[in-house]
Amino acid sequence: MDWIYILDIVGVFAFATSGVLTALDNKFDLVGSAVVGFITALGGGTLRDVMIGKTPVAWMYDVNYLWTILAALILSYLFGKRISKFRRSLFVFDTIGIGIFTIMGLQRTLNVGLDPIIALIMGVTTAVFGGVLRDLLTAEIPLIFRKEIYALACVAGGTVFLLLRYFNANMDVATVVSMVTVFIIRYLAIRYNWSVQLPMRR
């Protein structure tokens, strides 16, 4: 049980919590909230595994993911209101999540023997599609399409990872530096309200 695995579980917890809270905001029942939490946490990785042909998908081999999601469900129900006060902590966990999901998705794709550019796309897919599915299920226009430098932070982190590995950096170092990259970009983007809504000539 290494530190990457722990960060992965932290990310799953943060994503599941975000899914459950969104579901509760939309008055979903217990089952609906569980489903949305599950899909938010594991939907991106599932989509990746299905597309690169690594099936049965990863979470089917490790029930710890299920317990983590169950914990997120129970805690959200019990402390729903008060969790709002911890939005800042949630943001930290969530950003750890997109960082680690990007690197893990990227590596898993490289392991199948696919190109780095494809691995980068699959890394970002792992990180962001859970949230896209959450928004689709709750009938909102996916948030990511309108706000925040969310996916671009993942692209930057993934690129840093690929470059460091290309120059033979140690795996742990590459992972940490990439995650810090994701974190800083996302933090700055929110802090200074960055956006990539370019002025368009229409």
Place this chain on the structure above:
Amino acid sequence: MDWIYILDIVGVFAFATSGVLTALDNKFDLVGSAVVGFITALGGGTLRDVMIGKTPVAWMYDVNYLWTILAALILSYLFGKRISKFRRSLFVFDTIGIGIFTIMGLQRTLNVGLDPIIALIMGVTTAVFGGVLRDLLTAEIPLIFRKEIYALACVAGGTVFLLLRYFNANMDVATVVSMVTVFIIRYLAIRYNWSVQLPMRR
């Protein structure tokens, strides 16, 4: 051609009919209604097979599923209005459908060598995701997330099946008892308007 296969076809017919009727309510054309009927009937099983890696997916090996959906499409067009009078019968068929889909999805997942808990999740996925996709395609918040003890009836039925099999019950007996469990829970839930909308402290 055993009785499980016949029940499976009955379930596909009921699900396809529900999809086509929902599509017609939303003024979809012939093609749209066919697509929604198809996805409602076979979407859950397709998602399961893709995730557990049993591809090409099951319905590609048996054209009877296609004829069954075609029959549901034609009958819904011809007798659309009058079918409403048979809502009670449709409910029976539909519940047979979720029962048999749960058991079949569960078994197919066990056959791949995955854990019973994963098999249970895949059984419920088989039973309910066709309906979720139907609602997404017609731009409604998925019904299952807001009403009825639908998925929980599947969870109960699947659990009963696993327990009976664990204690070496005959396959046919386990299947019948599980389906009856699904049926009774769903019937009682609708009859007495059960819900799992827990009071939440927010």
Place this chain on the structure above:
Amino acid sequence: MDWIYILDIVGVFAFATSGVLTALDNKFDLVGSAVVGFITALGGGTLRDVMIGKTPVAWMYDVNYLWTILAALILSYLFGKRISKFRRSLFVFDTIGIGIFTIMGLQRTLNVGLDPIIALIMGVTTAVFGGVLRDLLTAEIPLIFRKEIYALACVAGGTVFLLLRYFNANMDVATVVSMVTVFIIRYLAIRYNWSVQLPMRR
């Protein structure tokens, strides 16, 4: 690099452009527009490959698809407004796209050893599901379900292809004739405002 490959790239370009323009109409940002363009262009083929078990999916082996989509993204941003003037040309490209996607999806499915009827369904899926996903992501009721003889043109083209191949027609001839079939039906459908909204007895 044969002519079918070139037509395929033309189709991807047309689909990606349609996706990006729809995204921009909905005020999506750069990332969102890129994602919607990508999914519109490659979503149908991805769904097909995942269902028939040909994974990693096709586009992962050819980065030219990615460059094509990038080109569509840049051109749509630069010339968004003026592209409207070329709607007629876009229609031509788009129809080339659905024609070639139908035939390619059909053949890829036959190559896996599946039935012609399944191959036909997968051909149409390849052609139309990119558009369905585009509409879902932008929270519109999928256009195809309400308008135009879009899918039926693909069904007709695919059927012509299967018949010609059954009677040993040359592959190039079969492909051209099928594509012309798709084109003519779609052109006539739009020209004369055909629809398959049957009068229904409800």
